[in-house]
Amino acid sequence: MDSKLTSIFARFPNKQRDDLIPMLHEIQDKYGFLSEDLIVEAGKYLNISVNKIYGVATFYDNFRFGPRGKFHIRLCHGTACHVAGSSNILSEIEKQLKISNGETDKYGLFSLEIVSCIGACGLAPLIEINDEYHANLTLDSLKNILNHYRENHNTIYEDQ
Numbered sequence: 689m690d691s692k693l694t695s696i697f698a699r700f701p702n703k704q705r706d707d708l709i710p711m712l713h714e715i716q717d718k719y720g721f722l723s724e725d726l727i728v729e730a731g732k733y734l735n736i737s738v739n740k741i742y743g744v745a746t747f748y749d750n751f752r753f754g755p756r757g758k759f760h761i762r763l764c765h766g767t768a769c770h771v772a773g774s775s776n777i778l779s780e781i782e783k784q785l786k787i788s789n790g791e792t793d794k795y796g797l798f799s800l801e802i803v804s805c806i807g808a809c810g811l812a813p814l815i816e817i818n819d820e821y822h823a824n825l826t827l828d829s830l831k832n833i834l835n836h837y838r839e840n841h842n843t844i845y846e847d848q
Contacts, residue, residue: 689729692718692719693715693718693726693729696711696714696715696718697711697733699711699714700733700734703733703734703735704734705734705736707734708730708734708736708741708744709744709748711730711734712730712741712744712745712751713750715730716751716752720752720755720756721752721753721754721755721756722745722751722752722753723753727741727742727745749803749804752790753790754790754791754792755792755796755799756792756799757792757793757795757796757797757798757799758796758797758798758841759797759798759799759817759818759837759841760798760799760801760817760818761781761798761799761800761801761815761816761817762801762802762803762806762815762816762817763777763778763781763800763801763802763803763815764803764805764806764808764812764813764814764815764816765778765802765803765804766803766804766805766806766809766812767805767809768809768810768812769805769806769809769812769813769814771812772812772813773813773825774812774813776827777813777815777825777827777830778802780827780830780831781800781815781830781834782800784830784831784834785798785800785834787799787800788800789801789802797837797838797841798834798837806821808821808823811823811824812824813825815830815833817833817837
């Protein structure tokens with residue numbers, strides 16, 4: 689066990705079930721995601737089965753089980769965005785990047801997360817990439833946005 693994990697566990701000396709969610713948040717903050725090894729270690733520390741930990745962690749949308757890409761795309765799929773065509777935007781993202789919700793592309797450049805609502809309904813449909821909003825998307829504007837990130841970040845893509 690490394691020192692980062694040891695320091696996280698030290699903040700939860702009582703080893704109670706109520707510590708699980710805050711502990712998972714801290715682990716994810718330090719490591720970027722919840723790996724299988726980290727979940728096993730948390731289970732050993734709290735004396736909770738790995739299955740129970742996965743059950744809790746998969747219930748909440750804010751836990752990740754793999755690394756995010758350099759550019760994390762959050763696609764709004766709320767009512768306004770859905771009506772304005774977010775399903776078409778999702779299909780195009782999946783086609784362009786060859787990833788689905790919760791995945792990271794093979795280059796580690798893009799990852800995708802579908803969210804219930806970003807809270808900018810008047811700008812539908814929209815995506816957020818690393819806290820930058822791209823609103824009133826069309827298939828053409830989406831292609832331009834993705835190409836911008838590819839071209840301006842020195843990443844060579846095969847199969848374009």
